[in-house]
Amino acid sequence: MEFIQQNWYWAALAAVSGVMLVVTSLRGGRGISPAQATALINREDALVVDVREAAEFTAGHLLNARHIPLGDLQKRIGELEKFKDKPVILNCQSGGRSASACAILTKAGFTNVHNLEGGIEAWVQAGMPISRQKKK
Structure with missing residues (x-):
């Protein structure tokens, strides 16, 4: 007890971290690293869906x-119907919005949904390539 009183900020940090972990896992989808995402894309032809705004995507x-x-x-979910049983990786800037997107897809019956942990920030930090071209 004395340790916690003297190091209350570490105890608070641990509690907040635990709560964030529980909230993220309840949102749906499994978190994957950039390396795991790359393997899923290469081995299982996973669909990548970027849920950021247009300027961020560009x-x-x-x-x-x-x-x-x-x-x-929600209104465009029909575009993804054929991927319901295939791996789908969702990403955003840092992982928060894509976690919400995972929950939406999971609720809609998608069975193999993944959240890119850390979003595009983690992707770039891992030295992975990015594109600035619009998909045709």
Whole structure:
């Protein structure tokens, strides 16, 4: 007890971290690293869906990513129907919006949904390539 009183900020940090972990896992989807995402794309032809806004997407996105902003996901979910049982990787800037998108797809019956942990920021930090071209 004395340790916690003297180091209350570490205890608070641990508690907040635990709560964030629980909230993320309840949102749906499994978190995957950039390396795991690359393997899923290469081995299982995973679909990548970028849920950021248009300006963010244009600034740089994963190769061959499909752009569906989070605000439009519910009304455009039909575009993804044929991928319901295939791996789908969702990404945003840092992982928060894509976690929400994972929950939406999971609720809609998608069975193999993944959240790119850390979003495009983690992707770039891992030295992975990005594209600035619009998908045709």
